[in-house]
Amino acid sequence: MTVPAVEFQHVTKRYGAVTAVADVSFTIARGTLVTLLGPSGCGKTSTLRLIAGLEHPSEGRVLIDGQDVTLASAAERDVSMVFQSYALFPHMTVLENVCYGLVASGMRRSDAAAQAADKLALVGLAGYERRLPSELSGGQQQRVAVARAIVLEPKVLLFDEPLSNLDAKLRRRVREDIRDLQQALGLTVVYVTHDQEEALAVSDRIVVMHAAVVVQDGSPRELYEQPQSRFIADFIGNANLLPVVIEQVEGPNARVRLGSMTLDLAHRGLGPGRAELAIRPQGFSLYRRPAGDGEIDGRIAKAAYLGSHIEYVVRLEGVDGDLLVSDPDVARPLAAGAAVAVAIAADAAVIVPA
Amino acid sequence: MIRARGTSAHGIWAWIAVGAVAVLALPWYRLDAAGGPLPLIAHGLGGRFWLLPLVVPLIGATAARNRPRWLTAAGGAGLAWLLVQGFAIAGQPGLGWGALVYALAATMLAAYGLARQGWCKGDAFTVGAVALVCGSILVFVGFPVATILVSAFQDPDGQADFLRFADQIADSSIWGLACLSGGRACGVAWNSLALAVVVGLLSTLLGLAFALISARSRFPFPRILKVMSVLPVITPPFVIGLALILLFGRVGMVTVALRDWLGIPASRWIYGMPGLTIAQLLAFTPISYLVLLGVLQGVSPSMEEASQTLRAGRWMTFRRVTWPLIRPGLANAFLIAFIESLADFGNPMMIGGNFRVLSTSIYFAVVGAAHDQGKAAVLAIVLLAFTLTAFLAQRLWLGRRSYVTVAGKGDSGLPLPLARPLHVACLAIVLPWLALTAAVYGVILVGGFVKAVGTDPTPTLEYVMTAFAIKQGAGGWFLAGSAWSSLLTTLQVALLAMPLTAGLGILTAYLLNRQNFAGRATFEFLTMMSFAIPGTVIGVSYILAFNVPPFELTGTAVILIIAFVFRNMPVGIRAGIANLSQVDRSLDEASLTLGARSATTLRRVILPILRPAIATSMVYAFVRAVTSVSAVIFLISGEYNLATVYIVGRAEFGEYGLAIVYSAVLIVIMVSALLLIQALVGERRIGRRTAPQVVKA
Known part of the structure; x- marks a missing residue:
């Protein structure tokens, strides 16, 4: 060496x-x-x-x-x-x-x-x-x-x-x-x-x-x-951090509950119990309809047009804290107050210790 | 990888060699010691066996080059034994150059040892510089002041005597209040305090008026104010008292004019507290002016503009915003004038008459018929207690209360002009005072060229010839005037003290501002405190401390130079620190990371940038050395008389013409020195970004 x-x-x-x-x-x-x-x-x-x-x-x-x-x-x-x-x-x-x-x-x-x-x-x-x-x-x-x-x-x-x-x-x-x-x-x-x-x-x-x-x-x-802590997730990826519960661990995956929604994510060494979910602002999709399976209801609180994308602040049903969502679809902006269904891309979310 | 490892080993060898030279070749004792100028080795082998152990640390150091702890121990042991044997074994002459160089070498060897143990980031130069500056301040400030404290508790035979001290410190000549009940005179302590309070208050007021006029009004002659602010620096302290006598004394110009034209009888009112107050005000108002000008300029104009936009008028803005902001500055100006007044010796000597203050009483206790050094020591302690209390008040109490509102950002606001009544009041104070100042300096400049100021205005060169005649004798031209000897001594001593003072001051500033070492805060405090020790106290303490071996220096020119260096060093420190704090530390760090050690960094980066501070402290060191009287009046000898002391002596005998011609010559010399040094040191070669540069592609 x-x-x-x-x-x-x-x-x-x-x-x-x-x-x-x-x-x-x-x-x-x-x-x-x-x-x-x-x-x-x-x-x-x-x-x-x-x-x-x-x-x-x-x-x-x-x-x-x-x-x-x-x-x-x-x-x-x-x-x-x-x-x-x-x-x-x-x-x-x-x-x-x-x-x-x-x-x-x-x-x-x-x-x-x-x-x-x-x-x-x-x-x-x-x-x-x-x-x-x-x-x-x-x-x-x-x-x-x-x-x-x-x-x-x-x-x-x-x-x-x-x-x-x-x-x-x-x-x-x-x-x-x-x-x-x-x-x-x-x-x-x-x-x-x-x-x-x-x-x-x-x-x-x-x-x-x-x-x-x-x-x-x-x-x-x-x-x-692969942030190892919520600090890294926040500081490096500017990620949204949401409180979640890990319900069970099976093989490489963990079943994670966020409000009314469940997600299967890599467990990264964490066991059942409270954890935090880190999701990058680009990791969301917003739909103008009620939430379906694997989605969660939300409402647009603020919208800011930034040219290449629009930044929304979204308030989720049954979850504490606001989401920062970056949406590249600038052609069809959503107005503040609009009800949306929020979907999370599995590859944009990781769990970190609470 | 460690670069340039060899240098510190070379350094150790070099200092061992220096130590060897000190031991083998340089005269160990004073040059006039019995037996001739022999080195330590000759004295040691010739019967003074206790000197021989001093060789051991040098030999030890050669063996301990790579063992830092042993190296430190060797240097420390050398220094310790030097002091122990010097104080303990009586009957030795005073130490000489050999001992001095030996002490230097031992200190540096110890410093290398400490640096190798990681002190001061491993930099031997820094450790050595700290040790040398601290050591010299201990020897030449700490030791004399300690001596004065000790001698206050001793009777004339050197026995401890506390009753005598208790008796003397409570003496009615110091603390008596007889003048309040119609008696003859109050104690000198009350006199000094009363004078200092009055002068402090009035000079702060005057200084404020000047500063307001200068900073906040369109005064048509700004240069006059600038010239006035330089005057006290170049004026020997007693000259103003002398000029006042020539104007308002019994046969003074104004007195005679009033008597002849208005029939007002001549009186001696000028001798005593009234004259002394006026003289000190003339001397110290410019200092207050400079302090308060800085304070006023430090008040951000946007504060006042903010006040105006909140619908406050000019007067309310001044009352509610400006005044509270400058209040700590006013207290500061008061304390500075207070300390200066207490420490002043020349004016009380010249114009005080029967009004005795502490500084003059100390002098008369030493030189008078009583020749009571114990009493002088007691008086010196009282004076020292007053000035140090004021100094502590200034540093500790005011230190935390300054509202400097200048931010790093540019401030585009304009200072608010004065409210009209305030403007008129300030002018009413400033203009007469300027007239008085002009009269004082006018008398000094022309007074020496008339037969008698006031009574006989016939022009004459008589006084000039007495003082500065150059005659042709058998052996060619020679300096026949009575003033030449003291003038040349003064210039020599001042020129020698100048680079030493500036060098030590700037080095100390560098250490304080740029290096971190244990006890730095205490060290800074003590160096600044030495500024608050009145010259008379220094003078008395020096004759008490340096009259006997091992440090036997009285009667030499060396003691004059040392007194000047340690009296005037604080100004170099202040100028250096002020200047250094504007220079970003990353410059030194860049130099260090580029492989230059502290010594190189200091020489090639810091000093070139510090040229203005160096110029300031050089000018100041020279001028203060020429104009100083209080400390050196104790230290002069037949061989080494100084200009100021000579002038005070002439004036005491009523030879005012001679005194005033000589004073005028001194002032002219100092103005030229000021201009010369400024021209030589020159401007900083640092382009500022403010000047737009044409960048060629």
């Missing part, structure tokens, strides 16, 4: 009484792009800073490339970081910024300048060497920050919410650029974001954190289709 690029062994980080990272363990394989995903305050940025050496763990060990670097300072680790604010040195030109790390590690200035110019060309900024950071646009500044980090050919490259200061259009392009660069150079990248769409789009693997612990760790498809 190859040595992982990064390994966390039971790492805990406390700030006074606050625990930012609690007993977190994971490994990151070489040449992969792994995203740390979670809502703000979940400990993902602290985890990133622990990898960088900007914070040091209260307990546990951090290994980079198989070596214990738990006590090593940021300057001693072979890790580079692209900051959320880019952190370009305002008093240095673009070229000086990119050279900085090379010169700090003892390279001759002329050699450093040549390498830096190469990397600037790689990110499409040839000809901008003499500019000051303040003379560049936000997207250009971001690319300088990337060039500055990759010129050191680090074992691990860290991104702290790299897209948060860019406008929506640019975000999509930049995240593709980052993914292309990572694939082309075979880099190990750890990427922090709170945007699940961004995480799904770029990652080989996603580590989801919540309240200082890792709640699930897997490929984008696993997280989206």
